[in-house]
Amino acid sequence: MQEKDISIAVIKRLPRYYRYLGELLENDVVRISSKELSEKMKVTASQIRQDLNNFGGFGQQGYGYNVEYLYEEIGKILGLDKQYNVIIIGAGNLGQALANYIDFERRGFFVKAIFDVNPRLEGISIRGVEIQMIEYLEEFVKSNTIHIAALTVPKLKAPAAAKELVNLGIKAIWNFAPTDLNLPPDVLVENVHLAESLMTLSYRLKEIDDAELEGTEE
Amino acid sequence: MQEKDISIAVIKRLPRYYRYLGELLENDVVRISSKELSEKMKVTASQIRQDLNNFGGFGQQGYGYNVEYLYEEIGKILGLDKQYNVIIIGAGNLGQALANYIDFERRGFFVKAIFDVNPRLEGISIRGVEIQMIEYLEEFVKSNTIHIAALTVPKLKAPAAAKELVNLGIKAIWNFAPTDLNLPPDVLVENVHLAESLMTLSYRLKEIDDAELEGTEE
DNA sequence: TAGATTGTTAATCGATTAACAATC
DNA sequence: TAGATTGTTAATCGATTAACAATC
Numbered sequence: 001m002q003e004k005d006i007s008i009a010v011i012k013r014l015p016r017y018y019r020y021l022g023e024l025l026e027n028d029v030v031r032i033s034s035k036e037l038s039e040k041m042k043v044t045a046s047q048i049r050q051d052l053n054n055f056g057g058f059g060q061q062g063y064g065y066n067v068e069y070l071y072e073e074i075g076k077i078l079g080l081d082k083q084y085n086v087i088i089i090g091a092g093n094l095g096q097a098l099a100n101y102i103d104f105e106r107r108g109f110f111v112k113a114i115f116d117v118n119p120r121l122e123g124i125s126i127r128g129v130e131i132q133m134i135e136y137l138e139e140f141v142k143s144n145t146i147h148i149a150a151l152t153v154p155k156l157k158a159p160a161a162a163k164e165l166v167n168l169g170i171k172a173i174w175n176f177a178p179t180d181l182n183l184p185p186d187v188l189v190e191n192v193h194l195a196e197s198l199m200t201l202s203y204r205l206k207e208i209d210d211a212e213l214e215g216t217e218e
Numbered sequence: 219m220q221e222k223d224i225s226i227a228v229i230k231r232l233p234r235y236y237r238y239l240g241e242l243l244e245n246d247v248v249r250i251s252s253k254e255l256s257e258k259m260k261v262t263a264s265q266i267r268q269d270l271n272n273f274g275g276f277g278q279q280g281y282g283y284n285v286e287y288l289y290e291e292i293g294k295i296l297g298l299d300k301q302y303n304v305i306i307i308g309a310g311n312l313g314q315a316l317a318n319y320i321d322f323e324r325r326g327f328f329v330k331a332i333f334d335v336n337p338r339l340e341g342i343s344i345r346g347v348e349i350q351m352i353e354y355l356e357e358f359v360k361s362n363t364i365h366i367a368a369l370t371v372p373k374l375k376a377p378a379a380a381k382e383l384v385n386l387g388i389k390a391i392w393n394f395a396p397t398d399l400n401l402p403p404d405v406l407v408e409n410v411h412l413a414e415s416l417m418t419l420s421y422r423l424k425e426i427d428d429a430e431l432e433g434t435e436e
Numbered sequence: 437t438a439g440a441t442t443g444t445t446a447a448t449c450g451a452t453t454a455a456c457a458a459t460c
Numbered sequence: 461t462a463g464a465t466t467g468t469t470a471a472t473c474g475a476t477t478a479a480c481a482a483t484c
Contacts, residue, residue: 011421199297202327206297280439
């Protein structure tokens with residue numbers, strides 16, 4: 001159905017388009033041109049049109065794009081018209097934060113179970129889902145269809161946990177552990193490396209300080 | 219001191235180099251060539267050398283790079299030799315998760331205060347830092363040097379909170395709210411958009427499904 | 437000295453932007 | 461029909477990779 005080899009740069013921009021279109025929709029905006037949208041989003045109109053045309057022509061010459069239609073279409077491209085069953089491995093603050101984030105459900109991501117090794121967390125319920133002991137992971141995954149596992153365990157435990165998940169047949173891991181998981185190529189991994197994100201901020205802070213200190217140098 | 223206009227792509231790779239070098243250091247590896255490192259990290263040796271040489275020559279012909287030295291130098295480039303005072307706005311699960319993440323401190327990021335609007339959270343202590351009511355934010359920021367504010371409030375409250383932070387003189391915001399903050403150009407914003415990260419995963423999952431269904435098409 | 441590997445220039449590749457014909 | 465704006469091709473720009481002389 002879809003054309004070939006969409007670049008990662010394009011894919012990463014899609015959720016942002018989706019977000020802006022969602023907001024326009026909420027504000028009852030019916031149509032928008034690539035130019036208007038580009039001004040709001042601070043990107044070029046050319047890039048928007050180029051990006052969208054990777055997936056087909058969603059607009060109309062002389063008119064622009066119908067907001068609702070484009071919103072729905074990008075949703076489909078992102079796979080948001082489907083339902084995903086998610087389990088969370090690691091019920092620390094971060095795991096609990098993910099479980100509590102109700103907006104994921106709105107996008108089709110349903111937290112079906114949360115696992116931890118800490119017996120003191122057993123049975124605690126987060127939005128109706130009880131924290132289970134990790135011993136029950138295998139049974140649970142084998143008797144349920146799980147599409148995505150969010151991995152929020154400590155760094156040192158992450159590689160073994162990931163391997164276990166893969167052994168159980170999980171094909172997509174949302175990894176929050178500050179390490180790279182070395183998994184078979186058919187397993188999707190999406191990393192969220194918070195420490196790395198923070199370091200780009202300190203880099204830029206330092207840059208500003210340096211510039212101020214340098215004064216008149218060119 | 220530093221040359222000009224390092225691309226964002228390069229900057230984003232630095233923390234990952236830093237992480238790998240840190241692990242090598244822990245394993246008492248003394249030296250490494252760009253080729254060896256490239257194999258571990260699954261990037262090209264050329265890219266590593268090119269990236270590093272944006273900041274100066276850290277290696278030695280015929281030898282490679284001294285792991286400890288390079289680790290320290292990248293740390294300096296990232297500004298990790300400095301200390302940053304951080305406040306967290308929003309003491310929900312995510313805010314608490316950040317406050318609990320002890321590794322940030324190891325990198326020089328110190329959580330000095332946590333604020334929330336919820337009176338039931340007042341006084342709860344996270345790693346020695348008590349959650350304060352948001353009313354005390356102004357006083358606190360005015361009487362302390364704060365380098366970074368982590369913003370973990372709900373989407374709708376984020377823009378106003380960010381504006382307030384900027385008014386108080388904060389120059390760097392680590393934004394976890396699923397929205398773009400429109401702030402003056404001298405304020406640094408680093409976004410962590412978890413929902414967008416998750417959507418790239420559903421995109422790729424969908425892609426695989428499509429490919430399987432298509433079967434013999436080329 | 438010979439071998440290894442950097443630092444750096446040149447070549448390639450890919451992504452972004454500009455331009456414009458097609459068309460609503 | 462005239463005006464607007466897309467879809468798409470062409471031009472530009474920037475990032476990655478390859479190559480190799482410099483040098484440890």
